[in-house]
Amino acid sequence: MICGRDSIHGTLHSVDQYHNFRLTDISVTDTEKHPYMVDSINLITKSPLQLSVRNCFIRGSIVRYVQLPADDCDVYELQNASRKEATMNKQQQQQQAPQQ
Numbered sequence: 001m002i003c004g005r006d007s008i009h010g011t012l013h014s015v016d017q018y019h020n021f022r023l024t025d026i027s028v029t030d031t032e033k034h035p036y037m038v039d040s041i042n043l044i045t046k047s048p049l050q051l052s053v054r055n056c057f058i059r060g061s062i063v064r065y066v067q068l069p070a071d072d073c074d075v076y077e078l079q080n081a082s083r084k085e086a087t088m089n090k091q092q093q094q095q096q097a098p099q100q
Contacts, residue, residue: 013055
């Protein structure tokens with residue numbers, strides 16, 4: 001998930017109607033820019049040993065884009081849901097057309 005110029009990785013827990021995201025098991029790509037997110041750092045490799053923040057809420061208006069792993073997306077299910085929604089919309093339009 002990209003917020004401004006920051007990149008946060010995690011497990012998507014939920015999304016609400018305002019596109020606000022709740023993530024669990026997060027990691028931050030740039031720990032030098034966000035030292036408050038890290039509890040302890042490996043002094044040799046400069047990599048975080050443990051994050052102080054594990055879960056977060058991200059306001060939808062600041063999210064630039066979300067990238068989901070292709071393996072985790074059920075394309076067949078998404079296509080079926082889109083077809084059902086399109087069919088329902090078409091039926092509603094046909095029902096409203098004679099009334100007008």
